[in-house]
Ligand code: OGA
């Protein structure tokens with residue numbers, strides 16, 4: 186059984202230089218959680234300028250109507266089921282965010298390489314989307330795996346919300362025991378926070394959001 190582990194980093198530590206080649210990305214905090222528990226929560230992961238660039242680009246794309254209701258399943262089995270998940274998504278490949286997206290990709294690439302070095306997961310690829318949960322939307326308890334494919338190996342969520350408060354709902358609830366409904370950990374979708382977890386190990390859900398909730402959600406895939 187993986188032991189619960191929650192990485193809480195004091196803001197001062199996040200602004201000090203890191204010892205690896207990742208500059209202002211506190212990647213070692215994510216690695217520590219992943220190594221010890223299979224998941225990590227890293228507040229302040231995104232540099233502040235990048236956070237606002239992604240947020241602004243995401244909201245503009247939303248206003249332009251570029252998002253589509255998210256589906257459940259894939260290929261010919263893909264279905265829109267708002268009673269299971271109510272978010273709307275825009276795949277990063279199709280998002281017109283330019284420079285901010287490029288910087289995000291660079292950071293995620295550093296994370297991929299560091300995770301491969303530390304955990305030998307053999308991650309080769311990242312696929313991800315922007316996701317908007319309109320007020321009232323949620324995503325029921327699930328595992329980030331398709332029935333016919335176990336390539337998604339590391340789930341990765343980065344929140345893009347300003348000044349989220351506990352009354353806004355929309356927490357990510359991570360179930361720490363694969364076989365039981367407790368213990369669990371609720372993470373507020375605060376702008377800049379990164380959550381990573383092993384896709385095949387952790388059931389999770391998004392509780393109903395009371396205001397619009399914006400995130401980048403994606404998956405590192407392993408070699409086929
Ligand atoms: C998902 C998901 C979590 C979140 O999109 O599969 O679980 O906090 N998202 O947005």
Ligand code: MN
Pocket residue numbers: 327328329389
């Ligand atoms: Mn998920």
